Amino acid sequence: MTSLVAVTRPVSASFDRCELTHLERVAIDVDRARRQHAAYEATLESVGCRVERLPAADDLPDAVFVEDTAVVLDELAVITRPGAASRRAETPDVEAALSVWRPTARIQPPGTLDGGDVLRLGRRLFVGLSQRSNREGIRQLEAIVQDHGYLVAPVAVTGCLHLKTAVTAVGDELILANAEWLDGELFESLDRVDVDPAEPFAANALWLGGADVILPAAFPATAQRLESRGLAVHPVDVSEIAKAEGGVTCCSLVFAEGPAATTQR
Numbered sequence: 001m002t003s004l005v006a007v008t009r010p011v012s013a014s015f016d017r018c019e020l021t022h023l024e025r026v027a028i029d030v031d032r033a034r035r036q037h038a039a040y041e042a043t044l045e046s047v048g049c050r051v052e053r054l055p056a057a058d059d060l061p062d063a064v065f066v067e068d069t070a071v072v073l074d075e076l077a078v079i080t081r082p083g084a085a086s087r088r089a090e091t092p093d094v095e096a097a098l099s100v101w102r103p104t105a106r107i108q109p110p111g112t113l114d115g116g117d118v119l120r121l122g123r124r125l126f127v128g129l130s131q132r133s134n135r136e137g138i139r140q141l142e143a144i145v146q147d148h149g150y151l152v153a154p155v156a157v158t159g160c161l162h163l164k165t166a167v168t169a170v171g172d173e174l175i176l177a178n179a180e181w182l183d184g185e186l187f188e189s190l191d192r193v194d195v196d197p198a199e200p201f202a203a204n205a206l207w208l209g210g211a212d213v214i215l216p217a218a219f220p221a222t223a224q225r226l227e228s229r230g231l232a233v234h235p236v237d238v239s240e241i242a243k244a245e246g247g248v249t250c251c252s253l254v255f256a257e258g259p260a261a262t263t264q265r
């Protein structure tokens with residue numbers, strides 16, 4: 001069996017000064033966020049991931065959201081240039097860590113790209129054109145990955161922060177989506193589970209391959225929908241992390257340790 005690595009980074013002391021785009025700022029209990037993050041890491045371990053923790057970056061409020069800093073494929077890791085200027089200093093430590101497993105390439109100015117906008121389904125990369133990822137960033141990503149046989153499809157993102165706020169993969173050809181935030185046409189060929197209408201943020205699920213899916217505990221109705229499709233849902237309480245506009249994909253970079261089949265989503 002291929003072993004999975006999950007790269008994570010601690011919740012920063014400055015977490016309550018995080019970027020916010022669609023949410024109002026409310027008080028964040030940083031210690032509680034840290035406990036929730038530790039439970040999230042334990043859940044990753046329980047489904048077979050080896051958790052590799054990056055050094056803390058207490059002066060970078062959003063550093064816990066490592067997903068945005070890289071796109072890890074079988075062949076290489078693309079180090080992003082995050083759309084929020086406050087997040088750009090997060091990438092050097094991530095690049096240093098990932099270079100142990102993969103060759104790296106970088107998105108360069110004026111390109112911007114957040115990993116939260118990159119949804120991989122096999123050899124297709126759907127990339128959100130959002131407030132964080134611009135056309136130049138997507139163009140550079142395409143230039144980097146096309147020689148490895150990936151197709152890049154831009155997707156307009158409106159109403160939410162990243163593409164993966166609106167849709168994630170929960171199977172090889174199965175997506176979990178909030179249709180309200182999605183231009184469905186691009187995804188028509190795929191089988192789809194819709195979030196429960198009362199749980200708009202439930203589309204951000206972390207699929208680990210096979211049947212295992214990590215989902216915030218706040219979304220039991222959507223969890224039931226996934227379970228009825230044969231998936232094993234592992235609920236995690238990420239209520240403090242959600243106040244920083246983060247979900248369950250954002251807090252890790254999951255990939256196959258070796259160069260064989262990757263499961264990075």
Ligand code: CIR
Pocket residue numbers: 018019020021062065067068084087115116117161162165244245246247249250
């Ligand atoms: C930000 O606005 O950048 C952070 N407060 C939240 C990032 C969440 N990342 C993600 O959805 N991939």
